[in-house]
Amino acid sequence: MEQGAGVAERPEMPEAWPHTVADAEAEQERLRPFVDLADPGPETVRYVAGLDVAYEGQDEGDRLTAAVVVLDARTLDVVDQVVVRERARFPYVPGLFAFRELPPLLSALDRVRVTPELLVCDGYGLAHPRRFGLACHVGVLTGLPAIGVAKTAFVGRYEVPASERGAWAPIVERDEVVGRALRTRTGVKPVYVSQGHRIGLDNACRHVLRLTPEYRLPEPIRLADRLSRSGVPAA
DNA sequence: GCGACAG
DNA sequence: ATCTTGTCGC
DSSP: OOOTSSSSSOOOOOOOOOHHHHHHHHHHHHHGGGGSSSSOOOSSSSEEEEEEESSSSSSOOOOOEEEEOOOOOTTTTTTEEEEEEESSOOOOOOOOOOOHHHHHHHHHHHHHHSSSSSSEEESSSSSHHOOOOHHHHHHHHHHHHHHEEEOOOOOOOOOOSSTTTEEEEEEEEEEEEEEEEEEESTTOOOOEEEEESSOOHHHOOOOOOOTOOSSSOHHHHHHHHHHHHHSSSSO
8 A cells, every 4th residue: 555545635754753752742733733523434435454563562672563454344354464563663652652553554554455445443543632642643644534443441531331232422521522432242341432534433433333243343453453463464 | 749541 | 562360151
């Protein structure tokens, strides 16, 4: 997949990858205006990609394994998968982990042969201290619609949604709806969905439910997680 | 000031 | 993220 295949106005890449908290936060502030939250996004897509990264510790220099799995959105069949191993260029810092996971993820996206029309990220988008989580960041840099799906709460408050699959409750912070706690499996802890880029919250949740036929996590993320841990594409 | 804190 | 045994339930 070509860096920037597809669309609109995108920012210049930073001259150097940030390596301090202050620089990283400034970069988030610089890029945040490029996020498109008004675009409702595609109703249906042909190809959807799941992104995830596995690693041993929290430090800079640790070995990271990024995985991108592209699925046929209708059948959920895997049509392409890429694994990339790189050294972390940033330590794990809550609110800044895009600076840790993004480099290998972008490398992997570069090597994907089937260009996805939607990215599903492991983490948050809008539901972020500076409204610029990983899903926003990867969306802005690639120009592709992106959704954030997280496994644990980070910012904001929410009521516990009803126990049936499909039930949800808004995640609110400072009188602002930043995402949804969405039940993907009846009787199972919800996932936390937020807009990344070029997609509406309703639509994002629709896609997440459609991509979650059996497990708590959407298939694209589940498969990317499995791939990043094994480091070897399944037979 | 203190704790909490996506992965 | 990763470390880790058994255990409850469909």
